[in-house]
Amino acid sequence: MEWRCAGLGWPGGVPVLRWAGGRSSALVYGRVIGFRAVGERRCVGARGNPCPLRAVVPARATQARCPECARLDRAFSVAADGVPDDPRTYRVYLAWFGAGLVKVGITAEERGAVRLLEQGAVAFCWLGRGPLMAARRTEELLRAALGVPDRVPYARKRAVRGALPGWAERARELAELYRRAVVLEGWAEALQRVEFEAVDHSAAFGWGEAVGGAAAGAADGVVRELVDGGVVAGRLVSAAGPDLYLAVAAGRVLVVDTRVLVGWELVGVDAGAAAGGGVTVPVEAVRGAAGGSGSGSGGGGEQDGLF
Template identity: 35%
Template sequence: MDTHRAPWRCTGLQWQDGRPVLGAVRGALRHERVVEAGTAVSWQVRGPRLCSGPWLSGEPERRPCPHHAEIEPAGGAVLCAPCQTVDGGLALARDQILDDGRTYLLYLAWFGGDLLKVGLTGEHRGRARLLEQGAPVFTFVARGPLPAVRRAELTVSGSGLARERFGARAKAAQWWHLPAAAERAATVAEARVAVLAVLAGHPVETFADGPVVDQVALFGLTAGPPPAYREVVALADGATVSGTLRPPIGRRLFLDPPDGGEPLLLDALRLTGWGLAAAPPGPCSGVELREHRRPPAPDVQHALF
């Protein structure tokens, strides 16, 4: 991304055609860059951090925030309050859109352990939603109009077989404990059988034997995450982040710093709304970090008799 005539303002990271793409705008200009493993990046964030503007149903891009509103520098929200009230994605999540005429897919996404998520996504988006969530393994279980798929989603979550949401920290904690590929596939396939049983009679088209898609290798998690890393939990105006990218996990970026220290983990949502400028490679500054270390293996007590 050319940031020498900065600031380009970051619009976040999305998966397009199976590739992670970091976007930015400067006035009427738009720029996109594929976030590839092995690429060296060095960013300085420049404030103020501004609202990204709402996405309106049927439009390919977000509209600029009409209020030019500033948002919390260290917060997770990328929209100001007025834009949140009209954003199509948030309206869908809040059940404020009853039917938009599109076909939706019901999916199961497994993040390891007992973290089985049920959700829905527009059929036209393919697996982009699952890539953006960083789902290690997923399968589609049904399709239909929004009202029917949403009722199916509520039935599954109400059954206790899967939940609608998990926090990012809970998902990341499972990266160290993902089993082998065969066990991952069997876990999701068994969950699908149980979910299809509770969906019997629902007015949706179900997939009894659809593929179980494994994204662990794509996310660079075959051998797990680094045994120790530092997570960026807040950015301030003027902060700098440098490193060589590892494969993105959803919207989360691992970077190996130029000084050879512990890798950094940066959620691209934290870049959204900031101005981005090129910075000389070096240690990160102006950031709040949280240490993460691989927990010790459980102590297994073997019976003598």
């Protein structure tokens, strides 16, 4: 049975790895996990349809789609305004990633906070709710008036996680931006303001309740690509957005960007390799920390679960 990765999800506020065909693997903090990449990275298709060519895609791409499937996916994307007549209710939010690093965005109300977890928001608050285009217009107003972006690169999010202030500072920064946002003129009439409540994701990410300081999301390197036969293994200490934090050999912590796992067939490695924290794929530095790679052995045979 092939286990081809479909990405990291946050159903019910907990991280799981998803697989082509609808299966999923629970990710439990403190548990040793490990896998080996097999063959080539393949396009995952678009809008639930498989890629007719099963095209090979670059190892470092953050989306595992060939150009044709990427165009199809984008054409029906809410983010690209591909479905302006979407009848669902949307919410406008402020997402906090670190001191001074906040973005504004929108998400379907039915998804709750899942979108914020997927983005790696350490804390957030809702601003308003209403129809899609009203939410989109208000998002643009707030972005310009508050001087906050609507996108933040994952590299910046990772960089600030190593020195997070505590909960009081997070809530204070969100409260101040909320106060400025709700008094602005120009909100879409159809958008209803939502009462302020700051929500923290420290516990969901495995950092403990409202933790601050360097221990929260510090890492020594990041895995940004896989190679055929390459092994990634270690003890899962936390997760944030698409990132898994693994404790590996010599007391190091590596971030695995699961976006680059998507499209790869993965097989589990034996317990000894995983427990030893084997990493035989390229590792990049994070915030100037020295990156490196260790060694590990792959496991073979039939598997009925990955971890």
